[in-house]
């Protein structure tokens with residue numbers, strides 16, 4: 031198969047969320063002499079654009095997003111394994127630990143965010159619902175996270191977001207992780223009040239926020255980045 | 263107390279330990295979407311979403327959704343997250359549930375008692391209104407706010423109530439002892455407010471602020487019996503947890519009616535609007551059969567619009583409500599998720615479209631309002647509750663055809679703004695809690711929008727003149743609230 035064809039096929043399989051076939055196609059790409067970076071940018075990343083656009087247009091839904099996110103993660107693993115360390119580090123989007131604050135089981139919005147982040151090439155560790163402050167911390171330490179992302183839809187779980195910021199400060203780890211927050215009652219003002227590094231309105235904005243924060247570095251410096259596509 | 267419902271509930275709990283086992287991710291990302299897609303296809307329901315006619319008027323389509331929903335319910339059942347097994351039901355169990363289902367639900371006691379009945383599309387019997395749909399408020403506002411919410415007996419029948427931001431001045435965190443205390447405190451405040459409003463027998467639906475079982479444990483005993491209701495909400499369509507069973511068992515322990523719900527999401531696991539509508543029909547069949555609800559509280563929600571007042575969700579709710587209303591006697595609480603806040607045209611328009619739709623499609627009850635999407639503390643006033651009652655009840659008996667024509671005129675007034683809705687005003691800026699009256703800015707807006715909708719053909723000028731003390735000005739009614 032021609033190189034162009036292989037790249038197109040990878041994009042299609044990532045968009046369709048066909049993990050096994052997509053990994054196979056990436057391997058075929060290597061066999062055909064394609065550079066890992068080309069496979070990433072002109073194959074897998076194109077697939078991620080397709081599914082993101084479909085979701086945004088209401089033509090793909092949460093399951094497609096989740097499967098496509100899983101496929102992207104699997105494909106990236108194979109691609110990185112075939113890159114030099116420096117190349118892999120330069121291509122890495124960042125490691126994110128995400129979860130729903132303690133007491134909160136509203137996970138639909140968080141699931142959309144997590145899936146879209148995976149689709150966009152981030153390494154996402156989703157701790158699920160009802161996550162304690164300590165669990166966020168432990169996971170972030172374990173996987174060497176760049177970003178800790180907390181979602182809540184409950185006013186009565188907002189205090190746990192502040193608790194997390196305080197816990198990171200008290201354990202001298204605040205400058206290791208970009209702390210970002212979002213969900214219904216979480217306003218930009220609240221994010222600023224607790225000294226979070228970022229806030230975004232929706233899942234697409236969150237992807238942009240994470241990209242910018244990883245590029246910027248310097249977590250816990252006191253400024254809060256706001257990404258709001260609906261702002262007038 | 264230990265009636266047949268308890269036996270059936272135990273049978274289904276047993277099944278949660280022996281039903282087919284599979285990982286949750288497979289259920290969410292493969293079984294649900296694939297089965298829904300296949301059944302939609304088989305019944306020719308793909309592509310039936312009608313954006314030009316958001317309120318369905320086609321009985322055959324509603325019946326086709328019912329048939330397909332029946333098939334989905336029997337094919338899938340409900341997934342229990344705690345045991346990772348599926349609780350399946352047989353057709354006989356579903357038929358038995360329909361056969362044995364009660365004719366009415368009696369809520370509350372004494373002169374505040376109200377009767378919920380199954381309703382058919384276009385039914386003239388007025389459905390019930392519970393208010394408010396949670397919404398966080400400051401502790402000092404709780405009593406006068408609830409008192410205001412229940413001020414007009416003809417508009418609000420049942421109290422759900424706002425939720426507390428603090429308890430005795432302390433911030434309370436979900437799932438902590440503060441919450442256990444809050445449960446009891448909220449129930450006391452509600453009883454006090456009902457007494458002050460002269461409506462002591464009004465039914466209460468659960469502890470509004472019970473984010474976990476702790477709040478429920480704290481508050482339910484205070485509201486035992488007397489036609490009160492326990493609320494138990496499933497995580498998503500076609501799934502349940504032990505938390506649901508806990509709340510249900512506890513509701514039975516306190517002699518409550520059971521309101522159990524599972525929402526279906528456009529853009530979620532069920533996929534497009536047609537998929538969410540189909541899942542909603544299946545929910546409304548499975549929940550009484552498996553979780554023994556006295557009435558269900560399931561509806562369709564649009565993930566991308568953070569509510570259900572856009573065309574897709576209005577349509578999906580209309581067709582799924584009609585499917586069950588036309589083919590069973592199951593009673594259902596159907597919620598409208600407004601996104602606009604207090605004292606905005608947007609809220610009033612969203613509520614008008616959503617509630618008119620639910621009323622003409624055959625819902626038995628609603629719980630309202632979701633002012634400002636429930637995001638902000640103190641963005642709730644009694645006026646949104648009254649407006650909900652006004653619309654929902656007045657529209658009983660309208661034809662779907664008329665409702666559809668009116669909805670088509672109102673939708674363009676707000677649909678562009680659904681992505682970034684008007685936040686509105688906090689209660690302090692548009693409602694006087696001491697006088698129990700809206701402030702001039704809200705009275706002006708309210709009357710203006712209400713008259714506009716009457717001019718568009720909504721039958722609001724007939725129903726509540728007596729309660730609202732309306733007087734005629736410029737040939738239209740001006741409400742003195």
Ligand code: B12
Nearest residue numbers: 134135136137138139181184185212213232233396495636
């Ligand atoms: C669906 C729903 C439920 C479902 C949840 C299903 C699920 N698996 O998620 C169920 C039925 C289980 C439920 C239960 C309850 N709910 Co509820 N629920 C809702 C509802 C209707 C929609 C929420 C939703 O899914 N939105 C859609 C998603 C896509 O939006 P989202 O979560 O905001 O996410 C987007 C953005 O915020 C952002 N985002 C999200 N997370 C993050 C994270 C980061 C880091 C960033 C940057 C961005 C970001 O991106 C997302 C995608 O675009 C809202 C009301 C409403 N209209 O919003 C009430 C609501 C959230 N619920 C509420 C309440 C009170 C409850 C209950 C306590 C009710 C009860 N008494 O039992 C329980 C609590 C259960 C618990 N312990 O958590 C209240 C909360 C009020 C408050 N301010 O505290 C609300 C606001 C309703 C109300 N009363 O007004 N609920």
